[in-house]
Amino acid sequence: MLIANVIVDVPTLQTNRPWAYGIPKQLQDVVTPGMRVQAPFGNGSRLLQGFVVSVETDNFTEFSDKKLKLIQGVLDLEPVLNPELIQLGQVMAKQNFAFQISMFQTMLPNFFRARYEKSLVLMEPSKVMDERVHQLFADRDEVAFNREEIPDELLSVLKRYQQQKIIKIHYHIKNQAKSKLVRQFKAQQTAENYLRLRSELKLSATKQARMLTYLSEHSNDEWRLVSALEKEFNFSSQDVKKAEEKGWLQTEYVEAYRQPETMNLSGYAQPLTLNFEQFEAYQTIQQALIEQKKRTFLLEGVTGSGKTEVYLHSIAQALELGKSAIMLVPEITLTPQMVQRVKGRFGAQVAVLHSGLSDGERYDEWRRINQGTARVVVGARSAIFAPVENLGLIIIDEEHENSYKQDDNPRYHAREVADWRADFHQATVVLGSATPSLESRARAQKGIYTLLHLQQRVKNNSLPRAEIIDMTESLKVNGDDLYSKKLIEAIKARLVRHEQTVLMLNRRGYANFMMCRDCGYVPMCPNCDLAMTVHADTHRLECHVCGATQSLPYVCPQCHSKRIRPFGTGTQKAEMQLQKLLPQAKILRMDNDTTRRKGSVEKLLTSFGRQEADILIGTQMIAKGLDFPNVTLVGVLNADTSLRLPDFRASERTFQLITQVAGRAGRADKAGEVLIQTFNPQHYAIQLAKDQDYERFYQQEMRLRHQWRYAPYYYSIQIKFVHADEMQAVQAAMQTAEWLKNHVADNTMIFGPAPSGVKRLKNKYHYQVLIRYQHDAQLEQAMTQLMDDAQKWQAKGVQISIDRDPLNIG
């Protein structure tokens, strides 16, 4: 008998391995690894989705026939995971202490996720005594289990009936991943033939005459949609069918792709001629592509040095070698500008995956990749799992970005996935950034990566002139803690010259909360240890974690003073304040509020690009990727807020952010200027960002990391314990920490338990234990054991999560 090993859709440790199922006769030719199947689970009434990871023959036929449950059906006719991706999912699950099923689901478009529907089946109607249950079924023997339709008071009755087996619950799997088919047609005869046929028609056959006229004019055409013919000429599908029977045209069904809105592509854009530095970098990459041995490059290039052009040349080379390419960009820089640059170069071979797509569109793009139609994939983090065959090149732009790590289960990092896939395909990896992560830069130091340097800007040979403005001084002069006089003067000069300005309000670690100026009272969320945030548009206080809201207080509840006011400034207020200072200026604002609607980022940027506004003010979302030639001034309103975060990466983040946003100035022919407002003018991260001196920052920060035993010198694993009862969370954390101390290497350090940065969230208490280590052969064994124990704690209601190389330690 044939056996399928299946990972079923239950994310628990017991199910985190393949389960064997028999394959029934009629499915033996169908079921292959990588396919989704319906598999019975538990007592058998429950049908689950599962992924077949392997198929084997079992020799003990009689024995297994009785014991094994059988696969009930298939959800696909072709595998959705190829052998590479099956293996990848299993490895990544293991490395990140995640469940295989979660990994597989993350790797695929949402469409492939199982949607279960429950229904109630009436087994023995005669035994139902409750009139309301009869009413519910109303002569049917199966009804959907729809919580909105079933009143609460009926639930206990239904439950009792279920226990008495009078009612059964059925699970159905809804398969959404079906492609849409459309019918298309093509003329089959010559124009003359059509005209002759028309002359032979009866006079009354006007519709057929019209059809023949149309066909005579389109006799050499390509396939066209039948629906278009029907709509435009008012033909019915019956008319089309008759025409086909007469041999006037032929029709066929093809898969329809929901084309995401594409931009006008005015032909293919020609590649630019690389400058010397670019060419040198490209040549090295090209060499690796041709050799087809895995190599990883770190392309460290100052802002505006033309990294993207190097990527595009490399992609072209990969395609020429018959290979495919994946290019990752942070979601936020997946702007029309970027997409246009890639699509403009490689046209229909490009598939774009971003969060703006509907599930259907994403599924269609995925299929274009899966079928090999699209050989260049551009997308955010999860595009690293694109099912390309023959992968030759992986590019990760802005490789230092946090968003490449998924901060939720499964917690994979796109860079580590890229590394594994490059091994598998012997592909080339290019990590690019003006401000590489310390981890990557250190690997280049050690020779694990090859460092490629772009030190010059492409167009304007110099980096923008930057200056630090000490806000303590400025505050003394004009009493404004947001706009220094110098910055306002500089903006005014741009207005006169019709040049543009970009202003960034650093919202990282920056709360916009209420504070009583007399007693210091700050309104806190009732469920979380967090200050409530002021929302000027709704005039309410809101908690950003749990969503609790309150009206704005006008009197301090503690001391009854009326001097309770917002503290800190939101982008909205910053914009208003600026408009007051510069009434003649046209200002655009880009933040979470103005970009909520789909397509609004595009709209804002297009408008700014057309110079319909003088100033673009926004949060860190404006710091990356923008390439506008007329921007000659960049202002950082508050450089230091992110320095205060209780996180060992605070300096690195601040340096990266300021360097990135400063890089938006003077990218074309006009010289750029950068003004950095700060209350910490002496801080090394700010000083070095001003000079855009990444290398010196790297040296200095590495010394500190070494001293404090942080990454990249030490790896870390963070274990979180969450429970509504604080004691329970503490207890689990303490016992785990104690246990760990005896099960890891001597030089591995265990910190905690300690309350997390924010101890209480949504009325639950968060505690954590941190492991820091260099080499520890025992650790993997210990972590596996810990995952086992986690199940035990989970049974007591303590949620435990394990995060390898966490983004925030605080």
Ligand SMILES: Nc1ncnc2c1ncn2[C@@H]1O[C@H](COP(=O)(O)OP(=O)(O)OP(=O)(O)O)[C@@H](O)[C@H]1O
């Ligand atoms: N060889 C070249 N010749 C002419 N123009 C070029 C060349 N290479 C790049 N450019 C142009 O220079 C500008 C900056 O290049 P690009 O955006 O690729 O830089 P980058 O290093 O990716 O920038 P950042 O990291 O700051 O976003 C772009 O407008 C690009 O079209």
Ligand SMILES: [Zn+2]
């Ligand atoms: Zn007060």
Ligand SMILES: [Zn+2]
């Ligand atoms: Zn809250």
